[in-house]
Amino acid sequence: xxxxxxxxxxxxxxxxxxxxxxxxxxxxxxxxxxxxxxxxxxxxxxxxxxxxxxxxxxxxxxxxxxxxxxxxxxxxxxxxxxxxxxxxxxxxxxxxxxxxxxxxxxxxxxxxxxxxxxxxxxxxxxxxxxxxxxxxxxxxxxxxxxxxxxxxxxxxxxxxxxxxxxxxxxxxxxxxxxxxxxxxxxxxxxxxxxxxxxxxxxxxxxxxxxxxxxxxxxxxxxxxxxxxxxxxxxxxxxxxxxxxxxxxxxxxxxxxxxxxxxxxxxxxxxxxxxxxxxxxxxxxxxxxxxxxxxxxxxxxxxxxxxxxxxxxxxxxxxxxxxxxxxxxxxxxxxxxxxxxxxxxxxxxxxxxxxxxxxxxxxxxxxxxxxxxxxxxxxxxxxxxxxxxxxxxxxxxxxxxxxxx
Numbered sequence: 001x002x003x004x005x006x007x008x009x010x011x012x013x014x015x016x017x018x019x020x021x022x023x024x025x026x027x028x029x030x031x032x033x034x035x036x037x038x039x040x041x042x043x044x045x046x047x048x049x050x051x052x053x054x055x056x057x058x059x060x061x062x063x064x065x066x067x068x069x070x071x072x073x074x075x076x077x078x079x080x081x082x083x084x085x086x087x088x089x090x091x092x093x094x095x096x097x098x099x100x101x102x103x104x105x106x107x108x109x110x111x112x113x114x115x116x117x118x119x120x121x122x123x124x125x126x127x128x129x130x131x132x133x134x135x136x137x138x139x140x141x142x143x144x145x146x147x148x149x150x151x152x153x154x155x156x157x158x159x160x161x162x163x164x165x166x167x168x169x170x171x172x173x174x175x176x177x178x179x180x181x182x183x184x185x186x187x188x189x190x191x192x193x194x195x196x197x198x199x200x201x202x203x204x205x206x207x208x209x210x211x212x213x214x215x216x217x218x219x220x221x222x223x224x225x226x227x228x229x230x231x232x233x234x235x236x237x238x239x240x241x242x243x244x245x246x247x248x249x250x251x252x253x254x255x256x257x258x259x260x261x262x263x264x265x266x267x268x269x270x271x272x273x274x275x276x277x278x279x280x281x282x283x284x285x286x287x288x289x290x291x292x293x294x295x296x297x298x299x300x301x302x303x304x305x306x307x308x309x310x311x312x313x314x315x316x317x318x319x320x321x322x323x324x325x326x327x328x329x330x331x332x333x334x335x336x337x338x339x340x341x342x343x344x345x346x347x348x349x350x351x352x353x354x355x356x357x358x359x360x361x362x363x364x365x366x367x368x369x370x371x372x373x374x375x376x377x378x379x380x381x382x383x384x385x386x387x388x389x390x391x392x393x394x395x396x397x398x399x400x401x402x403x404x
Contacts, residue, residue: 014049016042090343093358094389094401096370100138102398104131108375109392111153114383117160118178121381121390123398124151130165130175135388135400146173146183153238157199162220164206166194172208174220187218189225196238201245209236215250215260231258231267240281242303247319249305251278257307259319269322276310280338284316287344291361292316292325306347308335314349314359328359330366339382339389350377350391356401372399 003011012035019028020042032038107126114121114135121135130144130151149168156163156177162184163177172187172194192211199206205226206218215229215236234254241248247268250258257271257278284304289297292304303319314328314335333352340347346367347359354377358368373393380391387403 012037013042014045014052017045017047018049021047089387090341090345092387092403093341093346093368094348094356094370094403096401098399099402100135100400102131102133102135102138102140102400103396104140104143105129105396105398107150108394108396109378109398110151111379112381112390112392112398113154113156114381114388114390115156115160115177116158116384119386121398121400122154122156122163123392124154124165125396126150128167128169130154130163132181133398135390138400142181144175144181144183146175147171152194153196153198155198157203158201159203162199162203164197164199166197166208168193170194172197172206172218174206185220185223187223187225189216189218190214193235195236198239198241200241207239207241207248209239209250211235213252215239215248227265229260229265229267231260231270232256234277237278238280240283242283243286247303249281249283249307251281251307253277255309257281257305257317259305269319271305271307271317271322273315273324274307274309274311274313278307278309279334279336280308282306282338282340285340285342285344287342288340288347288361289344291345293318294362306338308338308349308351310334312351314338314347326364328364328366330357330369331355333376336376336378337380339380341382342384348380348382348389350380352376354393356380356389356391370401372401373397 016031105125105127109123109125112123119136120132122132124130128147128149132142133140147167147169151165151167154165161177163175166172170190173183174185176182176184190210190212194208194210196209204220209215213232216225217227219226232252232254234252236250236252238251239248248260255274258267259269261268286302289302305317305319308314312331316325318325331351331353335349335351337350347361349357354373356370356372357366360367372391373395375393375395377391377393382389389401392398
């Protein structure tokens with residue numbers, strides 16, 4: 001590569017300045033003679049040689065990253081083509097780009113969920129509304145208004161006929177879903193923000209968790225609280241009921257996860273291994289047991305719980321003895337949401353590092369990272385029977401990702 005006389009002179013002066021500044025006196029004197037320079041020609045250049053060198057290295061890293069992304073994109077195209085490298089449904093994972101970006105909320109999204117039967121999903125937000133969308137077309141179907149503060153969580157019963165929501169306005173609301181979309185009942189009893197809510201499998205009770213450190217069980221028919229679970233000493237962030245309906249888990253800012261028994265109405269286990277607040281919990285499906293443990297299940301010993309924390313880790317817990325089975329590390333910020341692949345092979349997680357990550361459970365490794373949103377990713381859901389994943393973010397948007 002040929003340089004102009006001016007470029008050669010600039011390089012020579014930069015090299016001479018570098019030698020002078022770093023004490024290479026003999027080399028400096030020799031270089032001045034061979035380059036036909038005098039000390040008067042050496043003006044302070046501010047360490048330009050070092051700056052350009054580090055810039056080149058930084059650019060080289062960027063080039064390598066872009067080449068890796070290009071290779072991954074080419075592989076995505078090949079995998080997505082109908083005649084090449086067809087995957088089984090058990091291997092389907094979300095792949096970019098998103099098929100829909102749903103815009104309509106005016107403040108951060110707090111939860112997204114799928115309807116169990118129809119091609120619709122619901123999202124709730126700090127803007128005090130719940131929105132119902134067709135996730136295939138991206139069409140907004142309905143906006144539910146009634147709360148007066150942030151809606152923090154929503155859930156739909158197994159029949160898909162009722163929706164329950166909870167809010168920072170201290171209330172829990174039951175809504176008709178699919179017909180009138182009217183608010184049927186307001187349940188009140190918590191003394192602070194209600195942060196998580198879910199239906200019991202039977203559909204006749206609701207569980208709620210609150211910043212008042214308690215979890216409450218509500219009878220839907222009467223609207224009364226029938227029991228209050230006490231044990232945490234800080235904000236209870238999320239609750240999830242086990243697949244067989246006998247246990248539920250609660251995640252708290254007190255850095256613990258508590259597993260409760262419905263039969264005894266008492267804590268069965270308190271799981272202490274996280275180093276920061278626990279944001280989310282999710283029960284592994286029975287289909288994931290062998291992938292997680294490497295063993296075949298024996299009897300009813302399939303209770304495995306996953307938790308995500310502000311310490312950036314995800315932990316798998318054996319509920320029979322309270323031990324940590326393994327810890328997953330890759331996220332660079334608070335872990336906010338977990339969802340399992342219906343076939344049990346993968347775990348999906350989202351975090352404040354703006355990514356969605358796919359974990360291969362049998363290998364305990366992060367096998368795919370998707371830059372999902374422009375801001376913190378607060379929630380994720382995996383459809384139980386269709387190849388779709390949805391995410392919600394602080395950037396006010398929801399995204400629909402097709403799996404293949």
